[in-house]
C-alpha cells in the first residue's frame with residue numbers, strides 16, 4: 515500500500531486486517547432536547563455539557579476504513595458548502611476538515627473507492643459534494659461509488675416535507691445511477707470484510723455497517739447509536755422518523771455485539787470514537803469496556 519505511515523495523533527482502530535481512522539467532519543451545536551427525544555433533561559444533562567442556550571456540541575466524525583481491497587469513507591460530515599446563515603443557524607464551531615484528515619494518512623479524495631452514507635441528512639451527507647472552481651457542487655470523491663439503500667435514495671429524489679428540511683439537493687449533485695451511484699436493497703456484502711445492512715428507524719432507508727476480520731468486529735449504527743449516551747434502547751432522538759424501529763434494532767443487535775465484544779463506532783460523540791460493547795453487571799443493559807478517545 516503506497517501511503518505514508520498514519521499520523522499517530524489521528525484516532526484509529528485496527529480490526530483484523532482492516533483499519534479505521536476518524537476524520538474531522540465538523541462540529542455543530544444543537545438543542546440538547548431533541549438529541550434525547552423522550553428522555554427528561556434532568557437525566558440527560560448529567561451526561562453532557564449543556565450551554566445557556568440549551569445546546570450541546572455534536573461532532574460529525576466521518577470514518578475512513580481501509581480494507582485489503584478498498585478505501586471506504588463512511589458518512590461525510592457537514593461539508594464546506596454551508597452559507598453564512600446556515601453556519602450561524604447550526605452554530606458551526608469547527609469546520610469540515612475531511613480532506614486534511616485524509617492527507618494526514620497520505621491519501622486524497624481521489625484515492626477513495628467507496629462512500630457509504632448511513633443516510634442522507636445534511637450532517638452525514640454534507641461532505642459528499644463540494645463546490646468546484648465555478649461554484650457548482652460536484653462529488654467530493656471523483657472515483658468513488660456512492661452506496662445508498664433503495665428506500666433512502668427514493669426519499670432523496672422525492673423528499674416529503676419533513677425530510678426536505680434536511681435532505682439538501684446540493685449534497686447529491688452529480689451522484690447518478692449508471693455513473694457513481696450504487697443502489698442496494700437490504701443486506702449487502704460490499705467487500706469480504708464489510709457488510710451493509712438496512713436498519714430503517716432513524717430514516718426509512720438508514721443503513722448500518724459491520725466490519726468483520728480475523729475474529730474481530732466493529733459496527734457503525736449511524737444515528738441509531740449517535741453517541742455513548744444512547745446505548746439504552748429507550749434513549750432515542752426526536753429526529754427519528756420511526757422510533758419504535760430504532761428501539762427494536764437496538765434491543766435485537768446490541769446484546770449480540772456485547773457477546774462478541776464488538777467495537778461500537780460513534781459518529782456524533784464528542785469524547786470518544788469507539789467503545790467495546792459489553793454486558794452490564796445487571797446482565798441486561800449494554801455498557802462500554804475499552805474506549806478510543808478523541809484527538810485532544
Ligand SMILES: [Zn+2]
Nearest residue numbers: 635637638737
Ligand atoms: Zn446525525
